[in-house]
Amino acid sequence: MELHLETVALFSLKLAYESEGQSPILRDDLVMGNYQRDVFELLVRRGDVEGIQVKVDECVRLALAAVGGVDKPLGRELRRLAGEFAGIQMMEQLDGPLIALKDYLKDIL
Template sequence: MELLLETVALYSLKLAYETEGHSPILRDDPLMGSCDREVFELLIRRGDVAGIHGEIGRCLNLALEAIGRMDAVLGRELGRLAAEFGAAETVEGLYAPAIILRDYLRDVL
């Protein structure tokens, strides 16, 4: 699960910051900040769904800004998927929406 969350964060940051012709953003990039596998592992172990929502939400907001917020078709869909992820109340409940987010962000990239 922590790898899945890290991937959602990574794809979000790639969408927000990566530009063509420049070095790609990788998992160990400083931009990842507190969105790395170890942080998510700790949050999962603690059952800190609010903490997970906060970290992923920060990354998704950056991605949403990069694709035109809710004014664009891509932004509306990302906003809808982010809301479904944010509605999860348990760590186990995060799994399915995180997969959908990961796949959507990968397709947008």
């Protein structure tokens, strides 16, 4: 799960900050500091669903702004997927919505 969480963060930050002609954002870049796998690993170990959702929401907001907001088709779908993820109450239920969110971000990159 930690890898999927880190990947959602990475793809979101790529959408928000990466521009053509510049070096790509990588997992070890400073911008990823609060969203690296070990940060998510700690939250997962604690069972901190809310903490995980806050971290993912921070990244998704940046991605939403990068795709033009919720008024655009890409933004509406991203908001829908993020809403499903945000509505989860138990750790065991995070995987499906998390993978859907990760796959969607990968597709729009």
